[in-house]
Amino acid sequence: MGVGIEVINLNAWYGNNHTLQDINLHIPANHATALIGPSGCGKSTFVRCLNRMHETNPIGRVTGTVRIGGLDIYQDANPVEIRRRVGMVFQRPNPFPTMSIYDNVAAGLKLNGYSNRRSLDEIVERSLRRSALWDEVKDDLKKKSGASLSGGQQQRLCIARALAVDPEVLLMDEPASALDPVSTSKIEDLVFQLKSQYTIVIVTHNMQQAARVAEKTGFFLNGRMVEFDSTHKIFTNPSDKRTEDYITGRFG
Amino acid sequence: MLNSEVESEPRAGLKPSPGQNPETAAAPEVSPVRGFLLSRGNSAIADAGFRWLMVFSGLSIFGIVGLIVWQLALRSQLSWQKFGFSFFYRSYVDSVTHQRIFWDPVSGHFSALPFIYGTLVSSFLALLISVPLAVGLAIFLTEMCPQALRGALAFLTELLAAIPSVIYGLWGIFVLVPLLRVYVNPFLIRWLGWTGLFSGDNPTGLGFLAAGVILAIMILPIISSLTREVMTAVPQSQREAVLALGATRWEMIRMGVLRNARVGMMGAIILGLGRALGETMAVTMVIGNTPEIHASLLSNGSSMAAVIANEFTEAVSDMHLSALIEIGLALFIVTVIVNALAQLLMWAVTRGAPATAR
Numbered sequence: 068m069g070v071g072i073e074v075i076n077l078n079a080w081y082g083n084n085h086t087l088q089d090i091n092l093h094i095p096a097n098h099a100t101a102l103i104g105p106s107g108c109g110k111s112t113f114v115r116c117l118n119r120m121h122e123t124n125p126i127g128r129v130t131g132t133v134r135i136g137g138l139d140i141y142q143d144a145n146p147v148e149i150r151r152r153v154g155m156v157f158q159r160p161n162p163f164p165t166m167s168i169y170d171n172v173a174a175g176l177k178l179n180g181y182s183n184r185r186s187l188d189e190i191v192e193r194s195l196r197r198s199a200l201w202d203e204v205k206d207d208l209k210k211k212s213g214a215s216l217s218g219g220q221q222q223r224l225c226i227a228r229a230l231a232v233d234p235e236v237l238l239m240d241e242p243a244s245a246l247d248p249v250s251t252s253k254i255e256d257l258v259f260q261l262k263s264q265y266t267i268v269i270v271t272h273n274m275q276q277a278a279r280v281a282e283k284t285g286f287f288l289n290g291r292m293v294e295f296d297s298t299h300k301i302f303t304n305p306s307d308k309r310t311e312d313y314i315t316g317r318f319g
Numbered sequence: 320m321l322n323s324e325v326e327s328e329p330r331a332g333l334k335p336s337p338g339q340n341p342e343t344a345a346a347p348e349v350s351p352v353r354g355f356l357l358s359r360g361n362s363a364i365a366d367a368g369f370r371w372l373m374v375f376s377g378l379s380i381f382g383i384v385g386l387i388v389w390q391l392a393l394r395s396q397l398s399w400q401k402f403g404f405s406f407f408y409r410s411y412v413d414s415v416t417h418q419r420i421f422w423d424p425v426s427g428h429f430s431a432l433p434f435i436y437g438t439l440v441s442s443f444l445a446l447l448i449s450v451p452l453a454v455g456l457a458i459f460l461t462e463m464c465p466q467a468l469r470g471a472l473a474f475l476t477e478l479l480a481a482i483p484s485v486i487y488g489l490w491g492i493f494v495l496v497p498l499l500r501v502y503v504n505p506f507l508i509r510w511l512g513w514t515g516l517f518s519g520d521n522p523t524g525l526g527f528l529a530a531g532v533i534l535a536i537m538i539l540p541i542i543s544s545l546t547r548e549v550m551t552a553v554p555q556s557q558r559e560a561v562l563a564l565g566a567t568r569w570e571m572i573r574m575g576v577l578r579n580a581r582v583g584m585m586g587a588i589i590l591g592l593g594r595a596l597g598e599t600m601a602v603t604m605v606i607g608n609t610p611e612i613h614a615s616l617l618s619n620g621s622s623m624a625a626v627i628a629n630e631f632t633e634a635v636s637d638m639h640l641s642a643l644i645e646i647g648l649a650l651f652i653v654t655v656i657v658n659a660l661a662q663l664l665m666w667a668v669t670r671g672a673p674a675t676a677r
């Protein structure tokens with residue numbers, strides 16, 4: 068079951084670059100939340116703060132509070148536990164090139180010592196089906212490497228890998244930016260299905276996509292959260308002029 | 320709609336190219352950049368020249384290796400004709416001392432076996448000691464070390480590679496060997512004597528172990544700096560992929576770094592092994608230089624490079640000289656075989672998982 072995410076006064080830096088400034092929002096459980104905004108506004112940085120990935124960058128720094136399901140992830144938990152609960156799909160596909168497709172999907176489970184062979188097979192198949200990759204790879208699951216797939220296939224493989232560990236929250240950073248329309252709509256279907264069980268945060272440059280899959284949408288600009296509201300409101304009647312300019316394509 | 324834009328533009332730009340008919344080519348508005356590029360011709364001659372130069376460099380390696388092998392084979396003919404293949408295994412038991420004799424220039428008895436044994440044992444011992452240390456060092460330097468310390472440590476490691484081997488030999492004689500003799504060897508005999516690898520009453524402290532330790536230190540910089548290089552080349556996104564699955568730091572290193580770097584690491588190890596097999600001076604100074612074979616790592620022995628260095632200037636009989644040169648040839652062959660086996664191992668390790676990162 069998904070859990071809600073509460074972000075209070077979140078600030079993030081890359082060195083001296085104050086990338087995120089005083090972000091406050093509440094991401095509801097078991098819904099999809101879309102994050103939109105022009106390139107470089109800090110969307111990726113924001114989602115990376117939600118699983119404590121930002122601090123793995125030597126020059127990355129975070130202050131503020133993030134509560135996931137009531138747990139203050141910067142105070143009361145260590146990053147490893149957090150990341151087991153919060154799955155992530157990166158902006159650029161990053162499959163493991165030296166592993167087979169099967170091992171790529173099973174990586175998270177094997178890492179944590181899960182070794183029941185039969186159920187591993189099942190989980191791998193289910194994850195690949197969900198990420199709409201199964202039909203394309205089912206014949207060479209163990210023969211082909213993760214790197215031998217096309218860019219779009221690699222991204223779906225990464226989605227399957229994140230799904231295999233059954234996270235409570237799924238962070239997706241532009242999961243469909245490298246995909247063709249067919250796979251994109253499959254991913255959107257997936258988000259649609261998943262959001263009844265998981266909390267999904269999806270970064271996208273595609274307005275229609277945000278409108279189709281997400282109940283809530285946040286608009287970022289220059290490291291600030293300009294507006295956060297129901298998707299319907301953001302797209303039909305935004306309260307901030309800058310949001311309106313952005314979604315009508317006047318800048319960004 | 321995007322397509323038409325992209326396609327039409329370069330076509331317009333290409334118009335005044337030399338292939339087109341002269342009227343359009345003479346169009347007045349050729350931009351300076353285009354004019355310059357057109358004036359360059361197709362550089363065919365330079366390109367061909369460059370190509371031949373490269374082909375020559377590539378082929379010269381065959382020439383060099385061929386010459387070396389030919390000379391070694393030519394000059395070792397005497398011993399080759401007399402002993403044939405038995406050069407690599409013959410020995411006899413002395414009737415008086417009841418010792419097995421492999422190499423006795425005075426009585427004209429020559430065999431490469433103890434030297435091959437010594438070279439292999441000391442080199443593999445060196446790998447055994449060096450590889451874990453080097454990989455550990457590389458991991459520390461790339462993944463854990465504070466930035467400030469990193470440069471200094473890397474520099475120090477590389478400095479080890481710049482020390483001449485005779486200095487290692489001296490250090491071995493004056494520091495390492497006494498240390499082994501007084502502290503390490505008695506300890507090994509006491510606790511690990513039952514394995515048969517650490518026994519005997521060698522009072523000198525010289526021997527296979529001393530050679531192995533010296534070699535380990537000497538090949539450490541090669542292995543660790545190459546390993547560090549391939550580990551640094553692993554993209555950050557691989558580390559993040561593993562971390563995002565909830566990996567601890569060590570799991571991240573194992574799955575995200577070592578796994579991706581393993582082919583390169585194997586290459587580093589092979590290079591280190593190559594150096595260990597051929598290392599002469601330092602080994603000669605600490606291995607003891609007796610042409611004997613013992614299971615115990617604490618006994619004296621010799622290596623192929625060591626016996627050549629030791630006896631070449633003193634060899635009076637033609638047969639002795641010829642035998643030494645044949646050992647040189649054997650060293651060459653052993654190096655080739657070991658490298659081939661290592662490649663095979665590398666292939667076997669990586670075959671399980673499909674192709675590597677590109």
Ligand SMILES: Nc1ncnc2c1ncn2[C@@H]1O[C@H](COP(=O)(O)OP(=O)(O)OP(=O)(O)O)[C@@H](O)[C@H]1O
Nearest residue numbers: 081084086105106107108109110111112113124158
């Ligand atoms: N690894 C990094 N090191 C230093 N600065 C960075 C790094 N990654 C991002 N930044 C800076 O942080 C700011 C926000 O970047 P971020 O990647 O979060 O943008 P984004 O909204 O995801 O953009 P896009 O839509 O192009 O993915 C940018 O100004 C960028 O220059």
Ligand SMILES: [Mg+2]
Nearest residue numbers: 110111158240
């Ligand atoms: Mg981004």
